[in-house]
Amino acid sequence: MNQNESVIVGISIGDLNGIGPEIIIKSYEDPRTLELSTPLIFASGKTMQFFKKHFKSKINFYNIDTPEKIVVGKVNVVNVWNESVKIDFGKEDRNIGEYAIKSLEAATNALKNGTVDVLVTAPINKHNIQSEKFNFPGHTDYLANALNGKSLMFMVSNRLRVGLFTDHVPLKEASEKITEELINEKIATVITSLKQDFGIVKPKVAVLAINPHAGDNGVIGNEDDVVLKPTLEKIKSKGNLVYGPYSADSFFGSSTYQKFDAIIASYHDQGLIPFKTIAFGEGVNYTAGLSKVRTSPDHGTAYEIAGKGIANEGSMKQAIFTAIQIFRSRKTYNFYSKNPLKKQTR
Structure with a gap:
């Protein structure tokens, strides 16, 4: 077991009109976060460049077309869509809800097939994500269905x-x-x-x-x-x-x-x-009981402060760190469950 290897963290972008993109960027502006994990943000290069410019961030994104092309040590962005998206901070928009679901579905698929080790979800608006194809009250129920847990x-x-x-x-x-x-x-x-x-x-x-x-x-x-x-x-x-x-x-x-x-x-x-x-x-917010690890911040989209550059990324960073800790704890638990005699030699 190598506990020092970088954990691949899949990140769904959440509601683009909320604070999700801002707290993701701020979390990975901290070099300590990148030392512990390699992020794969499910959105698009164009969209993340807009947020980088808006928030005057110095973060460097590495754009890829498929999750399998992820580069360890980079802040990776996979293009789930290619078109430009109109961002209107603080506004509830059904079209934006559709992008949130596109990101979530792509990130969940990568989690299921093992391309990413854990999933961290940025906040969504539970109202504007509803459609004939997506009829879940939130992340927890959707993931339970997707992962059969x-x-x-x-x-x-x-x-x-x-x-x-x-x-x-x-x-x-x-x-x-x-x-x-x-x-x-x-x-x-x-x-x-x-x-x-x-x-x-x-x-x-x-x-x-x-x-x-x-x-x-x-x-x-x-x-x-x-x-x-x-x-x-x-x-x-x-x-x-x-x-x-x-x-x-x-x-x-x-x-x-x-x-x-x-x-x-x-x-x-x-x-x-x-x-x-x-x-x-x-x-x-941790979704227990699943075969995979998923966490999220303990707050919502915070439309009232979206786009102002004042959102606190503390809970988002903690969600990333917690996902990493749980992933490693699970590996240790599973290893010693399968190798009980190893405990005697530690």
């Missing part, structure tokens, strides 16, 4: 990891979707990810309640007593360090989260509001 939205930072039982579904439907089968699937995905992707031998996981105060013995709903608690007991009986359900309102404020390797929230905002409050700007 059981995906889980896993928000990670150095201080906190938060997974979700349900993600992009209306709140009124969330509790109905939290079944024994789903709970088992998501917890298994989190535990496996903590082991193979983050190197945690015996993960300790907390689960947040579905209802306020875990239902208060049925006074505020019975889903926790009827579905969640019995399922968690079964999972714990198999030797897993899984605890809860915890009342979500005091869990983060009391710093209880610091005692666990990961927390699983019942629905989107229950988990993402505290995560982004604690770790915004350094957090990463």
Whole structure:
């Protein structure tokens, strides 16, 4: 195993009218990022030259026609399209959404066939990407379908990891979707990810309640007593360090989260509001449960500041570094899983 070799990072361009291109450029203006990885940006040379000129960047792009022609140590751009694209910063545009999907599909194909090692996705607009051909609420569901996996939205930072039982579904439907089968699937995905992707031998996981105060013995709903608690007991009986359900309102404020390797929230905002409050700007959206590694920044297109040159690239850089770390951790985990006696000689 050579942990020092450059990891090939495929990057989908996201919404061209948002801050995605800016934070990609800023991330690779830092020479340390290029030392750790070789990027392959799925867009076009013309489009990236426009952004280079607009943001007065000194970055040098290496244009290629097919992903297979990538050059290690260069900031590669593969031409997914050749025509000029009209950029209107901060504007939602269905045509721009189509380019975001072209980039994502090309990058995903390269990930599937091994041309790139990992995928980092710049932010998209979930509304303007919808079409007859693309009918997914976001990256996570699309990639689960494309890679035939059981995906889980896993928000990670150095201080906190938060997974979700349900993600992009209306709140009124969330509790109905939290079944024994789903709970088992998501917890298994989190535990496996903590082991193979983050190197945690015996993960300790907390689960947040579905209802306020875990239902208060049925006074505020019975889903926790009827579905969640019995399922968690079964999972714990198999030797897993899984605890809860915890009342979500005091869990983060009391710093209880610091005692666990990961927390699983019942629905989107229950988990993402505290995560982004604690770790915004350094957090990463990681899609756990897939055969390939995909990360993204923990923010959206930020139309309100697009084109102004003031976007913070911190989360994008962290997404790149996290993808590299997980890729290497997975290689190590798989190596020693296949060669258990090697552990004795380390």
